[in-house]
Amino acid sequence: MSFRTDQRLNEAAQAGNVDALYELIWEDAYLLDQIDQVPFVDTPLHRAASMGHINFALEIMRLKPSFARKQNQYGFCPLHLALQKTHTQMVLRLIDVDRNLVRVQGREGVTPLHYVAEKGNVDLLCKFLAACPESILQVTIRKETALHVAAKNDKLEVLEVMLGWLRFVNKDDILNWKDDEGNTLLHISISRSHIQARKF
Structure with a gap:
């Protein structure tokens, strides 16, 4: 994944922009798989959970359920981050799904x-x-x-x-x-x- 693609994905997650996410997937169908190959990483789900973007987070979780359990470099999964940022609705929606x-x-x-x-x-x-x-x-x-x-x-x-x-x-x-x-x-x-x- 190029630096530019990573930057655009990060921006989409931070803005909660589902359309931008699908533009990137259209450009590279293996985009999320590449991220999943990294053992410890801030996935788009981590970023969305931190920012409180529920719809984006749920869409990522639907596309790549494994991201919900993946730890970032600091040892936190998306639910931990949502709790730390007190995004209660995000927390509840994530546990509704899993x-x-x-x-x-x-x-x-x-x-x-x-x-x-x-x-x-x-x-x-x-x-x-x-x-x-x-x-x-x-x-x-x-x-x-x-x-x-x-x-x-x-x-x-x-x-x-x-x-x-x-x-x-x-x-x-x-x-x-x-x-x-x-x-x-x-x-x-x-x-x-x-x-x-x-x-x-």
Whole structure:
């Protein structure tokens, strides 16, 4: 792919211009395949997700579903970038298309569920758990569940929601999972004086 083509594709993604995308595909039918050959790259889907261009992102995802799981050079997939830029509608539309994006691991094994647990976004947390219940089983490279992450970041409301949800789906055994330092959720709660979490 030439520098000029790459530049035009980047401009199309940043503007959310679907027509410009198809002009480029008309000129080179293998354009998206060439990008897919690069193991770590900012795809047009990454750029569109960062900019909040929903229609462009969904069109790219339809044409090249593999882009949704691809990490860029910083270890982030498009859903991570949409979360970082607080493009909530983008996030919700992406998981409408593929619910399993909630459990895609990025840098250091952090999933979108870990990210919302760290930030304390209860609304998205509930939507993620409803869309992809299996995401609660993912751990980071430090063997941290989303519960560990919430506790370490003092996000007690998130913890409360997750604990209630775990009871509801009968997955309480996760509470005994240890991170790489041997800490369960209870250990972290005691060390951080989370009286409310200990009550749960």
